[in-house]
Amino acid sequence: MEEQLVPQAEKEPISIKWVLNKILPFVSIAAFILLWLYASSVNSRLVPTPAMAWSRLLELFSTPVGNENLFGHIWASLKRVFTALAAATVLGITIGVLIGWNKAFRATVGTLFEILRPIPPLAWLPVIIMGFGIGEFPKVLIVFIGAFMPIVINSYTGIRLVEPLHIDVAKSFNANNRQILFEVAIPSSLPAIFAGIRNATSGAWMTVLAAEMIAAKVGLGFLIQRGMDYFDIPLILVGMLTIGIVGAMLAVLTGWIERLIIPWNQKLNQD
Amino acid sequence: MKSQVDKKKTTESKKGNKAIGKTSSGDLKYALLPVITILLFLFVWQLLVMGGVLPDRIIAKPTDVFVTMFRKMTDTSPDGATLFENIFVSLQVSLLGLLIAIAIGVPLGLLMGWYPSIDRLVRPLFELIRPIPPIAWIPLTILWIGIGVRARAMIIFFAAFVPCVINSYTGIKSTSVVHINVAKTFGATNFKTFLKVGIPSAMPMAFAGMRIALGNSWSTLIAAELLAANAGLGYMIMMGRQFVRPDIIILGMITIGLLGYILTRIFARIEDIVVRWRTL
Numbered sequence: 001m002e003e004q005l006v007p008q009a010e011k012e013p014i015s016i017k018w019v020l021n022k023i024l025p026f027v028s029i030a031a032f033i034l035l036w037l038y039a040s041s042v043n044s045r046l047v048p049t050p051a052m053a054w055s056r057l058l059e060l061f062s063t064p065v066g067n068e069n070l071f072g073h074i075w076a077s078l079k080r081v082f083t084a085l086a087a088a089t090v091l092g093i094t095i096g097v098l099i100g101w102n103k104a105f106r107a108t109v110g111t112l113f114e115i116l117r118p119i120p121p122l123a124w125l126p127v128i129i130m131g132f133g134i135g136e137f138p139k140v141l142i143v144f145i146g147a148f149m150p151i152v153i154n155s156y157t158g159i160r161l162v163e164p165l166h167i168d169v170a171k172s173f174n175a176n177n178r179q180i181l182f183e184v185a186i187p188s189s190l191p192a193i194f195a196g197i198r199n200a201t202s203g204a205w206m207t208v209l210a211a212e213m214i215a216a217k218v219g220l221g222f223l224i225q226r227g228m229d230y231f232d233i234p235l236i237l238v239g240m241l242t243i244g245i246v247g248a249m250l251a252v253l254t255g256w257i258e259r260l261i262i263p264w265n266q267k268l269n270q271d
Numbered sequence: 272m273k274s275q276v277d278k279k280k281t282t283e284s285k286k287g288n289k290a291i292g293k294t295s296s297g298d299l300k301y302a303l304l305p306v307i308t309i310l311l312f313l314f315v316w317q318l319l320v321m322g323g324v325l326p327d328r329i330i331a332k333p334t335d336v337f338v339t340m341f342r343k344m345t346d347t348s349p350d351g352a353t354l355f356e357n358i359f360v361s362l363q364v365s366l367l368g369l370l371i372a373i374a375i376g377v378p379l380g381l382l383m384g385w386y387p388s389i390d391r392l393v394r395p396l397f398e399l400i401r402p403i404p405p406i407a408w409i410p411l412t413i414l415w416i417g418i419g420v421r422a423r424a425m426i427i428f429f430a431a432f433v434p435c436v437i438n439s440y441t442g443i444k445s446t447s448v449v450h451i452n453v454a455k456t457f458g459a460t461n462f463k464t465f466l467k468v469g470i471p472s473a474m475p476m477a478f479a480g481m482r483i484a485l486g487n488s489w490s491t492l493i494a495a496e497l498l499a500a501n502a503g504l505g506y507m508i509m510m511g512r513q514f515v516r517p518d519i520i521i522l523g524m525i526t527i528g529l530l531g532y533i534l535t536r537i538f539a540r541i542e543d544i545v546v547r548w549r550t551l
Contacts, residue, residue, distance in 0.1 A: 024391040032396055046415060107304035112312060118531030120490030122497065123505070123524045126512035130329045130520075146490075150483070157479070195441075199434075199483060206404035210494045213406065221406075228410035236410045240403055247402035 048234045053241070056234035065226055065235070068218050074246055076218040080136070080211075081204045081250070084143035088200060092148045093193055096155025100189075101181055113152060121146035121203075122210050134215040139208065146207035147200040154196025158189025194258045201254050205247045220246070331518035336525065339518040349519065350510035352502055358526065360503040364420055365492045368427025372484060376432045377477055380439025384473065385465045397436060405430035405491045409498050418499040423492070430491035431484035438480020442473030478542045485538055489531045504530075 039047040048056075061069050068076065099110040124145055132138040162185045170180045212221025220243050227235035313333050319325045320332045331339075343354040350357070383390040383397075405426050416422040446469050454464040496505025504527050511519030 021388060021391055024388060025395045028392050029395050032399070103301060104304065107301045108308045111305035111308045114532075115309065115312075115528070117528075118486075118489070118535065119524050119528035120486075120493045120531070122490055122493045123508060123527050125497065126508050126520050127329065127517070127524070130512060130515075130517070149486075202402075202404065203487075206406050206491075209404055210406045210497075213409070213498060224407060224410045228413060231414065233411070233414060236414075240407050240411065243407045244399070244403040247404065248398070251402065 046233065048237065053234045053237045056232075057238045060235075060238060065223060066218055070238075070242060073218060073220050073223050074242065077205075077208050077212065077220045078246065080140050080143055080208050080219070081201075084140050084208075085147050085201060085204050088144050088147035088151055088204070089197060092151025092196070092200070093155050096152040096193070096196075097159055097181075097186060097189075099152065100156040100159025101185065110156075117149055117153070121149070121207050125211065125214060129215060139211045139216065142211045143204045143207045147204040150199040150203055151193070151196045154199070155189065155193045158192025158196075159185050161192065162188050190262045194254075194262060198251065198254050198258075201250050202247065205243075205250060209243065327517070328515065329517055331521050335518045336521045339522050343519070343522060349514040349516060350502075350507045352507070354507075354522075354526065357502060357504050357507050357523075358530065360420075361492055361496065361505070361527075362530065364423045364495075364503065365427055365488045367420070368424040368492075369431045369484060369488045371424070372428045372431035372488070373435055373481055376435025376484070377439045377481070380436035380477070380480070381443050381465075381470060381473060383436070384440040384443035385469050400429070401433050401437075403429075405487070406494050409495060413499050418501065423495045423500065423503075426495045427488045427491050430487040434480045434483040434487060435477070436480075438483065439473055439477040442476025442480075443469045445476070446472045474546045478546055482535070482538060482542070485534060486531070489527070489534070493527065 033050075036047070037049065040049040040052075044052070057070070064072070066073075095109065095113070098105045099113065100106070121142055125142055128138045128141055132141070166184050166188060167180055170184045175183070208219070209221035209224075212219035213225040216222040220239055224236050224239035224243070227233065227239055316330075317333050320327055320330055340354070345353060347353055352360075379393065383393055408426050408429050412422045412426055416425065450468050450472065451464055454468045459467065492503070493505040493508070496503040497509050500506040504523050508520050508523035508527075511517070511523060
């Protein structure tokens with residue numbers, strides 16, 4: 001039983017189990033590709049083959065959709081996400097920590113936040129479109145709302161889940177409220193805050209797509225919406241794959257930043 | 272100095288409030304503050320719209336929304352359904368997607384976190400699906416299945432599935448090694464340790480994941496209904512926009528928010544019961 005807890009590769013470099021572990025990831029990928037090929041052999045109009053998607057991808061560079069090639073669309077979406085995320089991180093952590101730490105703040109701002117929080121960011125879309133039109137700012141605003149919520153929630157939860165023992169130790173050493181907050185509570189809630197930022201990143205990425213699908217002339221959300229309007233499933237697949245890849249890259253990027261800022265939280269990042 | 276342990280205090284005060292007595296005036300103050308905040312918020316909002324600072328073509332007065340709420344219970348304009356019909360459709364779709372996602376996602380995440388071989392087998396596919404936001408499935412889902420209840424439930428499933436898996440996985444990965452070692456010392460098998468130590472200590476995180484899933488499924492529901500529906504609260508909001516009815520839009524937003532809140536409260540109650548040991 002013991003070897004279950006130690007990484008297999010370190011203990012016994014070559015064994016059947018080790019080989020099996022190396023092969024397993026490819027088994028599932030292979031099964032997936034076979035399934036896809038089978039489905040497209042049944043109905044290639046609804047499920048295009050990977051080759052059709054690939055040629056559609058190349059076509060996207062020779063004949064741009066909406067005056068932009070693929071990279072133009074990616075950049076348009078990313079720009080909106082980054083702007084919104086930066087604002088949401090700064091404001092979200094501040095407000096989340098305050099709500100978690102200060103009772104009066106929780107009773108006032110926390111209450112308002114609790115009222116607005118259950119309203120999904122996308123539900124703001126009609127109001128924001130009516131108020132600000134369909135330019136660049138309303139989209140960033142929607143994405144901001146989407147990214148702000150998880151950061152606040154996690155900062156707040158992180159602060160409230162601080163080990164009481166650590167706080168007691170700090171108090172025993174005569175730390176004042178401010179020191180406890182900045183030297184005990186915030187550092188120990190950083191993992192939770194970063195989990196919030198990770199959620200916010202994926203949330204922002206999702207919200208930007210929705211905003212673009214409803215009202216935009218450029219961006220990846222617009223691209224897949226166009227694919228739907230023209231019954232161009234290869235284009236949708238290219239769009240979805242791009243969305244997935246860029247989204248994954250965003251997640252990796254947040255992971256790097258996380259490792260940079262809270263290196264002591266490596267336990268969760270292994271493997 | 273007063274706030275850092277107040278979480279413990281509030282849980283304790285439920286039981287021992289009478290004995291202390293002194294904190295009750297403070298408790299009363301913090302019980303009143305939220306109410307005052309809300310009233311002030313509504314009052315300022317009403318004043319801003321009445322004073323013309325916010326144009327009433329975009330934002331309706333709270334009083335108008337209130338009136339619309341009662342009218343909408345029987346009135347079917349502008350979207351062809353009463354408020355309760357829309358609520359029913361939205362709830363049905365989101366709960367269906369959410370429950371399926373929890374039923375599949377949480378066990379999957381737990382197994383992936385505990386058994387490396389399951390992790391290796393499932394992870395590539397999961398990593399393939401994970402970065403694709405649920406909303407990106409909407410065009411494909413519409414072309415494949417249409418815009419019925421099943422299509423929207425599928426989109427919501429994708430929204431709720433991922434956080435369930437990730438959080439259960441993270442939760443069980445962060446099981447205290449000491450606890451695992453204690454179980455092993457007492458001769459527990461790996462599977463028994465998984466059941467008795469791994470799963471319980473993963474539960475707070477798993478529940479946080481389900482809470483995120485609940486929020487995600489609600490917000491995705493709106494996206495799905497804005498883009499692909501002929502009924503539901505999101506559809507009602509969309510129609511409100513098309514017919515320039517800010518009262519309908521805001522009523523829709525409030526209803527969505529309120530329902531989301533009620534669902535979260537119900538969920539929190541369940542969470543309190545299941546992971547009680549964590550909060551005490």
